[in-house]
Amino acid sequence: MTSRLNRLAVALLATALATLGVTVANPSPASAAMTICYNTSQAGSYAGTANQAASIWNNATVNLTLSANCGSNLRIYQITGGGSYAVRTSLGNGRVYIDTQQAAQYSPLRIMTHEIGHILGLPDNYNGNCSLLMSGGSAGTSCTNPYPSTAEANRVSNLFAGTFSATDRSADIFRDSWPSALTSVS
Numbered sequence: 001m002t003s004r005l006n007r008l009a010v011a012l013l014a015t016a017l018a019t020l021g022v023t024v025a026n027p028s029p030a031s032a033a034m035t036i037c038y039n040t041s042q043a044g045s046y047a048g049t050a051n052q053a054a055s056i057w058n059n060a061t062v063n064l065t066l067s068a069n070c071g072s073n074l075r076i077y078q079i080t081g082g083g084s085y086a087v088r089t090s091l092g093n094g095r096v097y098i099d100t101q102q103a104a105q106y107s108p109l110r111i112m113t114h115e116i117g118h119i120l121g122l123p124d125n126y127n128g129n130c131s132l133l134m135s136g137g138s139a140g141t142s143c144t145n146p147y148p149s150t151a152e153a154n155r156v157s158n159l160f161a162g163t164f165s166a167t168d169r170s171a172d173i174f175r176d177s178w179p180s181a182l183t184s185v186s
Contacts (some may be wrong), residue, residue, distance in 0.1 A: 036067070039069055054066035073092055084097060117152065130143035134148075
């Protein structure tokens, strides 16, 4: 009987607060997803690519959800020249820059998913293995794989579950994931 009265009291309180426009966050288990709001207002022609990359990360991981244009934890920019790169200010927060010149040579979706991977806490891995997303441009222009490996996805899930130390979540700048623009040989 007491349990039923407690549930009724909580339901009435939630209804009253909702009527006033107040949202009450339900204390949830540790496995609840953190939402990272990404902003594509400066992404130009890569806004759709950002949405595809977010979907890839959402499907590959637990403990986080990337959601479009609900805020600005992550800002995505289209640039020309200088290379694609990411600036992580903290875990899940930062900026991604997609270089149109590189995106004309490498898979734009792979670049976008890779750079977002930095914001989500992953470092570069220059081993040239196309099956590893974080190998970046070292896998060559023929590599179009935009999907994180199971190990990469698990690491991100673990970071957002809080199972890694704060040093894994610190600010960093990730440049040179993609070789400079290719030049033709005369």
